[in-house]
Amino acid sequence: MEKKNKLAILANGLIKENPVLVLVLGTCPTLATSTSVVNGFGMGLSATAVLICSNIVISILRKIIPDSVRIPCYITVIAGFVTIVQLVVKAFAPALDKSLGLYLPLIVVNCIILGRAEMFANKNSVIDSALDGIGMGIGFTFTLVIMGSLRELIGAGTWCGIPVLSRVMPGMSIMTLVPGGFFVYAIVMAFVHYITEDKSKIRDGFGCDGCAIADDCVDGSGCAKEEVA
Amino acid sequence: MAKYVIIIISMVLVNNYPLAQFLGICPFLGVSKDMDSARGMGIAVTFVMVLATAVTWPIQQFLDSKGIGYLQTVVFILVIAALVQLIEMFMKKNMVGLYKSLGVFLPLITTNCAVLGVCISNIDSGYNYPQSLFNAFGAGLGFLFAMIIMAGVRGKLVDQSRIPKSFQGVPIVLLTAAIMSLSFMGFGGMFS
Numbered sequence: 217m218e219k220k221n222k223l224a225i226l227a228n229g230l231i232k233e234n235p236v237l238v239l240v241l242g243t244c245p246t247l248a249t250s251t252s253v254v255n256g257f258g259m260g261l262s263a264t265a266v267l268i269c270s271n272i273v274i275s276i277l278r279k280i281i282p283d284s285v286r287i288p289c290y291i292t293v294i295a296g297f298v299t300i301v302q303l304v305v306k307a308f309a310p311a312l313d314k315s316l317g318l319y320l321p322l323i324v325v326n327c328i329i330l331g332r333a334e335m336f337a338n339k340n341s342v343i344d345s346a347l348d349g350i351g352m353g354i355g356f357t358f359t360l361v362i363m364g365s366l367r368e369l370i371g372a373g374t375w376c377g378i379p380v381l382s383r384v385m386p387g388m389s390i391m392t393l394v395p396g397g398f399f400v401y402a403i404v405m406a407f408v409h410y411i412t413e414d415k416s417k418i419r420d421g422f423g424c425d426g427c428a429i430a431d432d433c434v435d436g437s438g439c440a441k442e443e444v445a
Numbered sequence: 446m447a448k449y450v451i452i453i454i455s456m457v458l459v460n461n462y463p464l465a466q467f468l469g470i471c472p473f474l475g476v477s478k479d480m481d482s483a484r485g486m487g488i489a490v491t492f493v494m495v496l497a498t499a500v501t502w503p504i505q506q507f508l509d510s511k512g513i514g515y516l517q518t519v520v521f522i523l524v525i526a527a528l529v530q531l532i533e534m535f536m537k538k539n540m541v542g543l544y545k546s547l548g549v550f551l552p553l554i555t556t557n558c559a560v561l562g563v564c565i566s567n568i569d570s571g572y573n574y575p576q577s578l579f580n581a582f583g584a585g586l587g588f589l590f591a592m593i594i595m596a597g598v599r600g601k602l603v604d605q606s607r608i609p610k611s612f613q614g615v616p617i618v619l620l621t622a623a624i625m626s627l628s629f630m631g632f633g634g635m636f637s
Contacts, residue, residue: 240474240615243470243471243474244467244468244469244470244471244558247467247470248466248467248468287526287555288523288526288527291522291523291526291555292519292523295518295519295522295523296519298518299515299516299518299519302515302518303515318562318565318566318569321517321518321561321565322468322558322561322562322565324518324522324561325522325555325556325557325558325561326558327471327556330556390627393630394464394465394466394467394626394629394630395623395624395626395627395630396623397467397623398619398620398622398623398626399619399620399623401619402612402615402616402617402619402620402623403616405615405616405619406609406611406612406616407611409610409611409612409613409614409616410611
């Protein structure tokens with residue numbers, strides 16, 4: 217991999233390789249926790265913390281971990297950090313813990329984290345990996361906050377609990393429910409497709425590049441590779 | 446007996462994992478391109494879910510008895526990863542036919558949040574052992590059900606419709622899922 221400057225690594229996750237909107241990773245937590253701004257932000261921060269820590273540790277250990285058992289090793293490291301985050305959130309933000317519920321331990325299987333470990337942290341230096349973690353984390357949090365804002369504004373008429381639209385019109389609660397999640401995600405992604413000038417950067421499907429287990433996968437038949445339309 | 450039937454029906458229709466609870470979205474969006482892989486993935490997930498629950502439920506009792514229940518996340522994900530690996534090795538050696546049809550999906554299942562999700566939610570909702578197994582089976586069936594519907598709809602979508610450029614690829618699949626989950630909301634409140 218060519219030498220990239222530090223800022224480019226940081227900005228990479230935010231726009232060009234936004235994990236949610238461009239790489240299409242981590243869809244479950246994106247849909248489930250973007251019901252409101254606060255939930256989305258909390259989820260984004262938790263995942264970012266895990267992502268940065270696991271990227272650093274995996275980058276430090278990248279010469280020690282044998283190639284054949286690297287995925288279980290990564291999962292162990294990630295699960296350790298997820299447990300820490302889980303305990304911290306439970307202790308200091310019990311309300312957030314309640315609203316995120318099941319999705320907090322499920323950060324373990326968030327494909328963004330395993331994907332970045334496999335794609336970036338095991339090939340790059342510690343500082344670069346940390347920056348990549350920060351960039352990707354911000355990209356993830358940013359997307360969650362945008363989606364959370366849209367869903368909360370239209371669904372409940374509030375933003376961060378402050379009444380905004382609810383003075384003018386009643387909220388359409390469907391937006392905070394499951395169908396609204398899919399719908400807003402589709403619209404936001406289509407909008408990103410629309411404004412991105414360089415169409416070649418857009419994945420038409422769920423590429424194998426982002427997949428953590430691409431090596432075990434038989435010519436992409438297990439996963440979702442779609443032909444470029 | 447009625448209790449178990451209710452668990453299964455509620456997991457398939459009311460609390461359908463991909464369409465009502467946002468679990469297992471990655472394979473739901475990713476592998477639903479054609480009917481055969483959708484069916485294969487659905488069956489493989491059901492299989493792993495039931496086995497993983499069968500293994501993780503007693504482990505949680507053991508962890509609780511030792512007072513180290515907070516290790517749940519670490520232990521569960523490692524057990525699931527090891528279990529999936531074992532199943533794959535066993536299938537490769539003893540069930541070649543089944544391995545050929547389901548084998549490619551197995552490595553993907555480790556990182557499927559629906560499997561870990563069903564194990565944890567069984568513990569959280571306080572189900573006993575047989576209830577947990579039925580719950581896992583129902584969740585798997587619901588996943589299979591959603592996968593098959595999605596594959597059917599997508600088969601028509603790709604060939605016979607003109608999709609706006611920005612919506613091609615992932616967004617149109619998400620919109621389809623939105624409409625599907627809207628119709629699944631109709632089952633809401635059936636057994637709660």
